[in-house]
Amino acid sequence: MxxxxxxxxxxxxxxxxxxxxxxxxxxxxxxxxxxxxxxxxxxxxxxxxxxxxxxxxxxxxxxxxxxxxxxxxxxxxxxxxxxxxxxxxxxxxxxxxxxxxxxxxxxxxxxxxxxxxxxxxxxxxxxxxxxxxxxxxxxxxxxxxxxxxxxxxxxxxxxxxxxxxxxxxxxxxxxxxxxxxxxxxxxxxxxxxxxxxxxxxxxxxxxxxxxxxxxxxxxxxxxxxxxxxxxxxxxxxxxxxxxxxxxxxxxxxxxxxGGKSPLLVFADADLDLAVDLAVEQYDNAGQVCLAATRILVEETVAEEFTRRFVAKAGALVQGDPREEATDIGPTIHPRQLEKIDGFVRRAVEAGARAVVGGHRRDERFYAPTLLTEVAQDSEIVQEEVFGPVLTLQTFADEDEAVRLADDTRFGLAATLVTGDRERADRVTGRLTAGTVWVNCFFVRDLKAPFGxxxxxxxxxxxxxxxxxxxxxxxxxxxxxxxxxxxx
CATH class of the missing domain: 3.40.605.10 (Aldehyde Dehydrogenase; Chain A, domain 1)
Structure with a gap:
């Protein structure tokens, strides 16, 4: 000493x-x-x-x-x-x-x-x-x-x-x-x-x-x-x-x-798995560059997916990161918290709807948030928030899913949930991303290229x-x- x-x-x-x-x-x-x-x-x-x-x-x-x-x-x-x-x-x-x-x-x-x-x-x-x-x-x-x-x-x-x-x-x-x-x-x-x-x-x-x-x-x-x-x-x-x-x-x-990665959920996916992977994007209070913050769900299962997501997200424990039961800790700094809040406030003013969260809990925590009714060209869809804020959009078919997934200036990662192996091969081949996870997330091997x-x-x-x-x-x-x- x-x-x-x-x-x-x-x-x-x-x-x-x-x-x-x-x-x-x-x-x-x-x-x-x-x-x-x-x-x-x-x-x-x-x-x-x-x-x-x-x-x-x-x-x-x-x-x-x-x-x-x-x-x-x-x-x-x-x-x-x-x-x-x-x-x-x-x-x-x-x-x-x-x-x-x-x-x-x-x-x-x-x-x-x-x-x-x-x-x-x-x-x-x-x-x-x-x-x-x-x-x-x-x-x-x-x-x-x-x-x-x-x-x-x-x-x-x-x-x-x-x-x-x-x-x-x-x-x-x-x-x-x-x-x-x-x-x-x-x-x-x-x-x-x-x-x-x-x-x-x-x-x-x-x-x-x-x-x-x-x-x-x-x-x-x-x-x-x-x-x-x-x-x-x-x-x-x-x-x-x-x-x-x-x-x-x-x-x-x-x-x-930065990243603004998509998570694509097809109607043939295991929805429980898809919801688990989506809620996992709140890890580290959303302060993860690889996080799949844009959830894209096939429209025929979007209502059921959202219902299950809301229930699972609502069970997350936000609090002292030293406690074993805590799932989400605080935001790193008041400036970052203010930045996150600004993104959400502007999105809501532009017409987005917060089906989960959408607000600060206090000066340290931002509530896990899911925004729907967001436009593809909106700030909340196009820019990295780096906080516990996800958006949900729907798609009609595979072509629209890929178009929405690739329609940002980023290309760090993508996550795909489907029960169809041939679809997985087709879609991953069309996505622009350094890493693509299929029916999993954040599986990393140091032997693999990353960027x-x-x-x-x-x-x-x-x-x-x-x-x-x-x-x-x-x-x-x-x-x-x-x-x-x-x-």
Missing amino acids: TEHTLTVAGVAVDPRHWIGGERVASAGTFTDVSPIDGRALGEVARGTPAEAAAAVAAAKAAFPAWAATPRAERARILHAIADGVEKRLEELAIVETTDNGALLRSHRRGVMPRVAHNFRFFADWSLTLDHEDFETRGHTNHVSWDPAGPCVLITPWNAPLMLATWKIAPALAAGNTVVLKPAEWSPLTASLLADIAAEAGLPAGVLNVVQGYGSEIGDALTSHPDVRRISFTGSVPTARRIAASAAPHLTPLSLEL GSRHSGVGREGGTWSFDFYCDLKNTVTAPKGWNDHG
């Missing part, structure tokens, strides 16, 4: 930056507030361009040695980080719940185990990277994945540590160094991860964490000439600013952005696709002769 340490839910957290293997303070701070009760958790170092530059310099200095470290040794250290995550899983879970308001039971059972799995998976996958040599007119082609250099990773507040390590793990496994900029609304578990990585033996400067506001340090990170990769998860407007900042140096980008189409993103990560991004692929062509062999 030091004078800088915060105590969050009984866990000591250092709120300073982590740069070059040392804790670094800033002249200014910002207040981190828990969405559970609005209580200030403490003051966190508020980064400036100077700290951003120092972090990139530390990453650049550490890069040659880490890039030269054998893959197997890098993998060993990543497994040691995973061990540290598992050892401190309960601490990470309660700190993240306190910091961002997501369910403690989810952090314990799913999210933090996935954090450890991110490190283990990409550590092991890095050891399998191989492309069979091939010949061209007697010459041998050999493909290799070379570390790219310092990477800037900018992560969101809705699943802070899981989404950060989804980027950190492949970047480090590839031999790169990292500067992580966590979201200012949920920065604390990134600080704990820095401690865990150091204890696992990750060399100084390989992982750096700079906290603060994107408007103040974002450009210093994304425009830096020594940065070789930028990965960002967040909003489309911020992605545009990052892309413009990175453009002068042609720094490659991976962008996982969005259209305004939902640029690029794919997962499995070898992650290493394709975080590496410079090289093809070495060797002639069959010209050697001076001396036996």
Whole structure:
């Protein structure tokens, strides 16, 4: 414990930056507030361009040695980080719940185990990277994945540590160094991860964490000439600013952005399954980029679907995310709550009808909401709300279902519920989405490509696709002769 340490839910957290293997303070701070009760958790170092530059310099200095470290040794250290995550899983879970308001039971059972799995998976996958040599007119082609250099990773507040390590793990496994900029609304578990990585033996400067506001340090990170990769998860407007900042140096980008995903329910579907999947979209208070917020139901079963949905949604428990019985926790921040409320108010003024919810419960919670009688070109159908707000529309046939599903500027995911396998094959082939789930939702494998189409993103990560991004692929062509062999 030091004078800088915060105590969050009984866990000591250092709120300073982590740069070059040392804790670094800033002249200014910002207040981190828990969405559970609005209580200030403490003051966190508020980064400036100077700290951003120092972090990139530390990453650049550490890069040659880490890039030269054998893959197997890098993998060993990543497994040691995973061990540290598992050892401190309960601490990470309660700190993240306190910091961002997501369910403690989810952090314990799913999210933090996935954090450890991110490190283990990409550590092991890095050891399998191989492309069979091939010949061209007697010459041998050999493909290799070379570390790219310092990477800037900018992560969101809705699943802070899981989404950060989804980027950190492949970047480090590839031999790169990292500067992580966590979201200012949920920065604390990134600080704990820095401690865990150091204890696992990750060399100084390989992982750096700079906290603060994107408007103040974002450009210093994304425009830096020594940065070789930028990965960002967040909003489309911020992605545009990052892309413009990175453009002068042609720094490659991976962008996982917003979604307005459809859930298509056909008349031949198992309606109980369809309702379960639809209500599941309220997970994490609707603060999930992949959420299927546009429910599209075949008109012949729409009335029955709605009746069952209203009953099931009405049984959800909204409250303290630390309680086992809670299904939906608070919205992350008052500004986000106001944004959600604005979307719903404007939709109702335009003619939408709230058959579930449609209002704030208080200054922390927005009631799970289902809006009907919405126009396809309306704001509530076209724009991402990022809250517990769903819309319901009907369709007459398969063609109309696909037309409505694809009629937004996004293309992150889609969910399809049908009892007809041939229909599932037809419809999934016509949908524009990076991921399509059929009769299921949120089944994710790290071997699979993940990303969005259209305004939902640029690029794919997962499995070898992650290493394709975080590496410079090289093809070495060797002639069959010209050697001076001396036996």
